[in-house]
Amino acid sequence: xxxxxxxxxxxxxxxxxxxxxxxxxxxxxxxxxxxxxxxxxxxxxxxxxxxxxxxxxxxxxxxxxxxxxxxxxxxxxxxxxxxxxxxxxxxxx
Amino acid sequence: xxxxxxxxxxxxxxxxxxxxxxxxxxxxxxxxxxxxxxxxxxxxxxxxxxxxxxxxxxxxxxxxxxxxxxxxxxxxxxxxxxxxxxxxxxxxx
Amino acid sequence: xxxxxxxxxxxxxxxxxxxxxxxxxxxxxxxxxxxxxxxxxxxxxxxxxxxxxxxxxxxxxxxxxxxxxxxxxxxxxxxxxxxxxxxxxxxxx
Amino acid sequence: xxxxxxxxxxxxxxxxxxxxxxxxxxxxxxxxxxxxxxxxxxxxxxxxxxxxxxxxxxxxxxxxxxxxxxxxxxxxxxxxxxxxxxxxxxxxx
Amino acid sequence: xxxxxxxxxxxxxxxxxxxxxxxxxxxxxxxxxxxxxxxxxxxxxxxxxxxxxxxxxxxxxxxxxxxxxxxxxxxxxxxxxxxxxxxxxxxxx
Amino acid sequence: xxxxxxxxxxxxxxxxxxxxxxxxxxxxxxxxxxxxxxxxxxxxxxxxxxxxxxxxxxxxxxxxxxxxxxxxxxxxxxxxxxxxxxxxxxxxx
Amino acid sequence: xxxxxxxxxxxxxxxxxxxxxxxxxxxxxxxxxxxxxxxxxxxxxxxxxxxxxxxxxxxxxxxxxxxxxxxxxxxxxxxxxxxxxxxxxxxxx
Amino acid sequence: xxxxxxxxxxxxxxxxxxxxxxxxxxxxxxxxxxxxxxxxxxxxxxxxxxxxxxxxxxxxxxxxxxxxxxxxxxxxxxxxxxxxxxxxxxxxx
Amino acid sequence: xxxxxxxxxxxxxxxxxxxxxxxxxxxxxxxxxxxxxxxxxxxxxxxxxxxxxxxxxxxxxxxxxxxxxxxxxxxxxxxxxxxxxxxxxxxxx
Amino acid sequence: xxxxxxxxxxxxxxxxxxxxxxxxxxxxxxxxxxxxxxxxxxxxxxxxxxxxxxxxxxxxxxxxxxxxxxxxxxxxxxxxxxxxxxxxxxxxx
Numbered sequence: 001x002x003x004x005x006x007x008x009x010x011x012x013x014x015x016x017x018x019x020x021x022x023x024x025x026x027x028x029x030x031x032x033x034x035x036x037x038x039x040x041x042x043x044x045x046x047x048x049x050x051x052x053x054x055x056x057x058x059x060x061x062x063x064x065x066x067x068x069x070x071x072x073x074x075x076x077x078x079x080x081x082x083x084x085x086x087x088x089x090x091x092x093x
Numbered sequence: 094x095x096x097x098x099x100x101x102x103x104x105x106x107x108x109x110x111x112x113x114x115x116x117x118x119x120x121x122x123x124x125x126x127x128x129x130x131x132x133x134x135x136x137x138x139x140x141x142x143x144x145x146x147x148x149x150x151x152x153x154x155x156x157x158x159x160x161x162x163x164x165x166x167x168x169x170x171x172x173x174x175x176x177x178x179x180x181x182x183x184x185x186x
Numbered sequence: 187x188x189x190x191x192x193x194x195x196x197x198x199x200x201x202x203x204x205x206x207x208x209x210x211x212x213x214x215x216x217x218x219x220x221x222x223x224x225x226x227x228x229x230x231x232x233x234x235x236x237x238x239x240x241x242x243x244x245x246x247x248x249x250x251x252x253x254x255x256x257x258x259x260x261x262x263x264x265x266x267x268x269x270x271x272x273x274x275x276x277x278x279x
Numbered sequence: 280x281x282x283x284x285x286x287x288x289x290x291x292x293x294x295x296x297x298x299x300x301x302x303x304x305x306x307x308x309x310x311x312x313x314x315x316x317x318x319x320x321x322x323x324x325x326x327x328x329x330x331x332x333x334x335x336x337x338x339x340x341x342x343x344x345x346x347x348x349x350x351x352x353x354x355x356x357x358x359x360x361x362x363x364x365x366x367x368x369x370x371x372x
Numbered sequence: 373x374x375x376x377x378x379x380x381x382x383x384x385x386x387x388x389x390x391x392x393x394x395x396x397x398x399x400x401x402x403x404x405x406x407x408x409x410x411x412x413x414x415x416x417x418x419x420x421x422x423x424x425x426x427x428x429x430x431x432x433x434x435x436x437x438x439x440x441x442x443x444x445x446x447x448x449x450x451x452x453x454x455x456x457x458x459x460x461x462x463x464x465x
Numbered sequence: 466x467x468x469x470x471x472x473x474x475x476x477x478x479x480x481x482x483x484x485x486x487x488x489x490x491x492x493x494x495x496x497x498x499x500x501x502x503x504x505x506x507x508x509x510x511x512x513x514x515x516x517x518x519x520x521x522x523x524x525x526x527x528x529x530x531x532x533x534x535x536x537x538x539x540x541x542x543x544x545x546x547x548x549x550x551x552x553x554x555x556x557x558x
Numbered sequence: 559x560x561x562x563x564x565x566x567x568x569x570x571x572x573x574x575x576x577x578x579x580x581x582x583x584x585x586x587x588x589x590x591x592x593x594x595x596x597x598x599x600x601x602x603x604x605x606x607x608x609x610x611x612x613x614x615x616x617x618x619x620x621x622x623x624x625x626x627x628x629x630x631x632x633x634x635x636x637x638x639x640x641x642x643x644x645x646x647x648x649x650x651x
Numbered sequence: 652x653x654x655x656x657x658x659x660x661x662x663x664x665x666x667x668x669x670x671x672x673x674x675x676x677x678x679x680x681x682x683x684x685x686x687x688x689x690x691x692x693x694x695x696x697x698x699x700x701x702x703x704x705x706x707x708x709x710x711x712x713x714x715x716x717x718x719x720x721x722x723x724x725x726x727x728x729x730x731x732x733x734x735x736x737x738x739x740x741x742x743x744x
Numbered sequence: 745x746x747x748x749x750x751x752x753x754x755x756x757x758x759x760x761x762x763x764x765x766x767x768x769x770x771x772x773x774x775x776x777x778x779x780x781x782x783x784x785x786x787x788x789x790x791x792x793x794x795x796x797x798x799x800x801x802x803x804x805x806x807x808x809x810x811x812x813x814x815x816x817x818x819x820x821x822x823x824x825x826x827x828x829x830x831x832x833x834x835x836x837x
Numbered sequence: 838x839x840x841x842x843x844x845x846x847x848x849x850x851x852x853x854x855x856x857x858x859x860x861x862x863x864x865x866x867x868x869x870x871x872x873x874x875x876x877x878x879x880x881x882x883x884x885x886x887x888x889x890x891x892x893x894x895x896x897x898x899x900x901x902x903x904x905x906x907x908x909x910x911x912x913x914x915x916x917x918x919x920x921x922x923x924x925x926x927x928x929x930x
Contacts, residue, residue, distance in 0.1 A: 002137060002247065003247075003269070004137070004146050005327065012292070013912065027182070028181070028182045031182045032184050035183070036184060042135075043182060043183050044095060044097070044148075044180055044183075045177065045178045045179065045180040045902060046097075046175055046176075047176040047177060047178050047898040047901050047902045047905075047918055048176075048842065048901060048902055048918040049916060049918075050906075052180055053175070053177060055135075061269040061270060061271045061326040064269070064326050065271050065324060065326045065327055068326075069327070069329075075292065079328060081269060081326055081327040082139055082146070082267075083139075083140040083189070083267060083269050084137040084138065084139060084146060084247060085137065085140050085246075085247045085248040085251050086138065086248065087137055087145055088121070088138070089121045089124045089128075089136060090128070090137075091125050091128045091129060094897050095898065105757070106198070106261065138251060140247040140248075140250050140267055141250060141251055141255070143255075153838050154791040154838050154839065154920040154921060154922045155922040155923065157792060157920070158791045158792055158922050161791075162792070162794075168757065172792050174791055174793075174919075175918075176840070176898040176901070176918060177898060178897075178898045178899040179899065188323060190323070190325075199384070199447065213368070214367070214368045217368045218368060218370050221368075221369070221370045222370060228321075228334075229366040229368060229369050230281060230283070230334075230363040230366055230369075231363065231364045231365065231437060232361055232362075232363060233361075233362040233363060233364050233433040233434075233436050233437045233453055234377065234436060234441070234451050234453040235453075236441075238366055239283050239361070239363060241321075241323075268326075268332070269325075269326040270323040270324060270325060270326060270332060271324045271326050272323070273322040273323055275307045275310040275314075275322060276314070277311050277314045280432050282433075284513065339373050339457075340373050340374065340375075340456060340512040341458065341512075343455070343512050343513060344510060344512045344513055347512075347513040348513070348515075354478065358514060360454075360512055360514075362436070362455050363433060364434040364437050365434065376518050400553070400554045403554045404554060404556050407554075407555070407556045408556060414520075415552040415554060416467060416520075416549040416550070416551070416552055416555075417549065417550045417551065417552040418547055418548075418549060419547075419548040419549060419619040419620075419622050419626075419639055420548075420563065420622060420623055420626040420627070420637050420639040421639075422627075424552055425469050425547070427507075427509075454511055454512075454518070455511075455512040455513075456509040456510060456511060456512060456518060457509070457512050458509070458510065459508040459509055459510040460493070461492070461497060462500070462508050462509075463497050463501060466618050466619050467619065468619075468641070470699065525559050526643045526698040527643040527644065527698075530643050530698045530699055534699070534701075540664065544699050544700060546640075546641060546698055546700075547639075548561070548619040548639060548641050549619060550618075550620040550623050551620065562697075586740045589740045590742050593740075600693075601738040601740060601741050602653060602655070602706075602735040602737070602738055602741075603735060603737065603809060604655075605733075605734040605735060605736050605805040605806075605808050605809045605825055606734075606808060606812040606823050606825040607823060607825075608813075610738055611655050611733070611735060613693075613695075640697055640698075640704070641697075641698040642696065642704060643696045644695070645695055645696040645703055646679070646696070647678070647679045647682040648686070648694050648695075649683050649686045649687060652804050652805050654805075654827070656885065663850070711745050711829075712827040712828060712829045712884040713830065713884075715827070715885060716882060716884045716885055719884075719885040720885070720887075726850065730886060732826075732827060732884055732885040732886075734747070734808070734825060734827050736804075736805045736806040746881060748881070748883075771926070772925075772926045775926045776926060776928050780928060786879075786892075787924040787927050788839060788841070788921040788923070789921065789923065789924040789925070790919055790920075790921060791919075791920040791921060792920075797841050797921060799879075799881075826883055826884075826890070827883075827884040828881040828882065828883060828884060828890060829881070829882045830881070831880040831881055831882040831889055832865070832882070833864070833868040833880060834872070835869050835872045835873060
C-alpha cells in the first residue's frame with residue numbers, strides 16, 4: 001500500500017555538530033535499509049530545501065507509523081502523509 | 094530532470110457529460126503516451142480525491158511547462174510544481 | 187485499516203430540489219449499507235454544519251477511494267482523509 | 280454529548296527524558312481510566328504523527344474542559360474541539 | 373450550555389429582492405422568538421460586515437444543530453461554532 | 466460601545482510557577498474589578514483551551530486599548546479585537 | 559474615533575457596464591460627501607489593485623457600520639475593519 | 652510617494668527592561684524626527700495590539716527601506732509594506 | 745523604481761474563444777510596447793502555470809498602477825505587488 | 838534554466854555580532870562570485886524587509902540545490918523556489 005510522505009528537517013542550532021552528524025548518519029543507514037527492503041520506494045530531495053518527497057510501500061497504516069516514528073531525525077521533522085492508490089491512467093499494473 | 098507535480102481536477106457540473114468523457118479519454122491517451130516515452134515517470138491517485146501526485150522527468154522547465162499546459166484537462170486543473178533532485182540517501186544512482 | 191474522513195457538503199442552489207432529495211436518499215441508503223457491512227464504522231454530524239466526521243475500516247487505500255468516489259453526494263463534497271492506527275493508550279485491542 | 284478532539288503533542292527537547300516518560304505514563308493511566316468510565320469513547324493515533332483523534336462523551340462543555348485541561352500532557356498539546364451530534368444516516372440510535 | 377456562533381451572510385445577487393426580503397423577515401421573527409425563549413442569549417452585528425456574533429444557551433449539541441440548520445438564512449451563511457463554559461474569573465455564577 | 470475580544474494565553478514553561486500564579490491572581494482581580502464597573506460585560510472560557518471570549522463596553526477605542534494593554538497576562542496573550550454594534554434583530558434596545 | 563478600513567472591489571463581469579458606471583459614480587459622490595464632512599479622513603488607492611485603504615473618523619461603531627453598509631459598491635466589496643487610537647509617538651495631539 | 656506600513660512589535664521577555672526602555676525611547680525620538688520632516692505622515696496605534704498602522708511619504712523604495720531598517724525596534728518587528736497612490740475619489744489633490 | 749509583480753490569469757470558460765484570443769493578442773502588443781520602452785524590464789512564465797513573474801521599472805507607484813490597470817487581461821488577473829530596491833550585494837550599480 | 842528564489846533572512850539575536858558580520862561578509866563574496874559567473878542573474882532587496890528576490894540561471898535542479906544550500910546564511914534563511922521559463926510575450930529571445 002502506497003503513501004506519499006513529505007519530510008522537512010529542522011535541526012536546532014543548539015544541537016552539537018557531532019551529535020547532528022551522528023544522527024544524520026544513522027538516518028542514512030536506516031533509510032537505505034528500508035529502501036533495499038522495498039518499503040521506502042522513492043526518496044527525492046526538494047531543490048533548495050532541507051526536505052524530501054518520499055513514497056512508501058507498506059502493509060498498512062500501522063507499519064507506516066512505525067517506520068516514520070523510528071526515523072533517527074523524526075524529532076526534528078515536520079511530516080505530512082497522503083494515502084495513494086493506483087491511478088487508472090497508469091501504464092503500470 | 095525531475096519534478097513533482099500535484100494536479101487536482103475540478104470539472105464544472107455545467108460541462109456536458111459526453112464532452113467531459115471525451116476530454117478524460119484524451120487525457121488518458123496523452124498521459125499514457127508520455128509515460129511510455131519516459132517523461133511522465135509516475136502517476137498515483139490520491140485516495141478519496143480527484144487528484145494525482147506525479148513525477149516528471151524532462152529536459153528542462155520549458156518542456157515541463159509545454160507538457161502540463163497541453164494536458165486536455167488543464168483548464169480544469171489546479172497545479173503545483175516542485176523541482177526535485179537526487180537525494181543523497183537514495184540507493185539509486 | 188482505519189481512516190478518518192471529513193466530508194462537507196455544498197449543494198448548489200441551482201440543483202432542483204427533487205433531484206437534490208433523490209441524491210440525498212441514495213446517499214443515506216448507500217451509507218447505511220456500508221455501515222451494516224462494517225466498512226463505515228462511525229458517522230457523526232458536526233453541530234451547526236452540513237458536514238460529518240466519519241471513520242472507515244477498509245482493506246486498503248484503494249477500497250477507501252472506491253467507496254468515497256462512489257458516494258452519491260461526492261460531486262458536491264469537499265473531502266479530507268487521514269490514515270489512523272491503534273493508539274498505544276487505547277483500552278481496545 | 281459527543282465531541283471530536285484532536286490533540287497534537289510537542290514535547291520540547293529541553294524536558295529531561297525521565298520527566299517526559301513520567302508524564303507520558305501518567306497520561307496513559309489517565310486516558311485509560313476515562314476510557315473505562317465511558318467518557319473517552321475512542322482514541323486513534325494519526326499515522327506518522329505524534330497526534331491523536333479522539334471522541335469524548337461528556338455531560339456538557341464544562342466536563343469536556345475539565346477533562347482536557349487535566350491531561351498530564353496538556354501543557355505540551357495543541358488542541359482543537361468540534362461538537363458532534365447524531366448523524367441522521369447513522370444506523371446506531 | 374453555551375456556544376459562541378459566528379454567522380456571515382452572503383446572499384447571491386441572483387436571488388430576487390422580494391424573495392431575499394421575505395427570507396430576512398422570517399429570519400428576524402425566528403431569531404426574536406428564540407431570543408425571547410432564552411435560547412439565543414445575545415446577538416451583535418459585526419461593524420462593517422453582514423455578519424453577527426451570537427451566544428446560544430441550549431440543552432445540548434443536538435439542539436444547537438437543530439436551531440442553526442433551521443435558520444431561514446442558513447443556506448446563505450458561513451457558520452463557525454465554539455463551545456463555551458463559565459470562566460473562573462467571571463463575577464456571574 | 467461594544468467590542469468582542471478573544472484572548473489566548475500562552476505562559477512559557479520558563480516562567481517560575483509562583484510568578485505565574487501571582488500574575489494569574491492579579492489578572493483575576495483586575496478582570497473582576499472591570500466586570501463590576503460594567504466595562505467587561507462578559508467573559509467565557511473556550512472549552513478545552515486556555516482562551517476566552519469577552520465582550521467589552523467602553524467609551525471608545527482608546528479606553529479599550531488602555532484596558533487590554535494593562536492586563537497582567539497581556540505579555541503572554543494573543544489578542545484579536547472586533548468592533549460590534551446593536552443587531553437589528555436584537556430584542557434588546 | 560478612528561478606524562482603518564480596507565476595501566477590495568470585485569464587480570462581476572455579468573453586471574452591465576452602464577449599471578456598473580452608475581454605481582461607481584454614486585460611490586464617488588457618496589465618498590466625497592463623507593470626506594467633506596470630515597468622517598472619511600483619508601482614502602488611498604493600493605497600487606495595482608482595485609482596492610483602497612481608508613481612515614474613518616466617526617462617533618462610534620454604529621456610525622461606521624451605517625456608513626460602510628450604505629456604500630453604493632458595498633455588495634461588491636470585501637471589507638476589513640481595524641479600530642485605531644492615537645499613537646504615543648505621534649507628534650499630533 | 653506614499654506607502655502604508657504595518658508594524659507589529661514583539662520584544663522577547665529575555666531582553667532586560669532597561670535595554671528595552673532605552674530602545675523604545677530611541678524609537679520615539681527617531682519616529683518624531685521623521686514625522687516632523689514630513690516623511691512619516693501618519694502613525695496610529697491598533698487598538699489592543701502592540702502594533703501600528705503608518706503612512707510614509709518618501710522619495711522612492713530605497714528611502715523607505717533605509718528608514719524602516721534603521722528603526723531602533725526593527726529587529727523586533729514584523730513589517731508589511733503596501734505601495735499607495737492617490738485615489739480618484741479623494742477630495743485632496 | 746523597481747517592483748516585482750506576479751500575475752495569475754484566469755479566463756472564465758464562458759468568455760468566447762475569439763474574444764479571449766483578441767484580448768490575449770492586445771495583451772502581447774501592450775506588454776511588448778512597455779518592454780521596448782524599458783518600463784517592463786523582465787517577464788518570465790512560471791513553469792506549469794498560466795502566470796508570470798515580472799519586474800517593472802517605473803517613475804512611481806502611480807505609474808505602476810496606471811500600467812497594471814490598463815492591462816487588457818487585467819479583469820481576469822490576480823495581482824501581487826512588491827516594491828524592490830538595489831541589493832547591497834548586487835554587482836550591478 | 839531559470840528559477841525565481843525568494844530568501845528571507847532571520848538571524849537569531851543569540852548569534853554574536855562578529856560571527857553574524859563574518860557570515861554576512863562571506864555571503865556577499867559568495868553571492869558576487871556567482872553573479873559574476875552568470876549563475877545568479879539578479880538579486881533585489883525587498884523594500885522594508887531583510888529579504889531578497891533572486892533569479893538564478895543554472896544547468897539543472899541539482900546545481901540550484903547545491904548553490905542554495907552552500908549559502909553562508911542558508912541556516913538562517915526561509916527559501917521558496919519557482920521554476921521559470923521564457924514568456925511568449927517576452928521581447929528577449
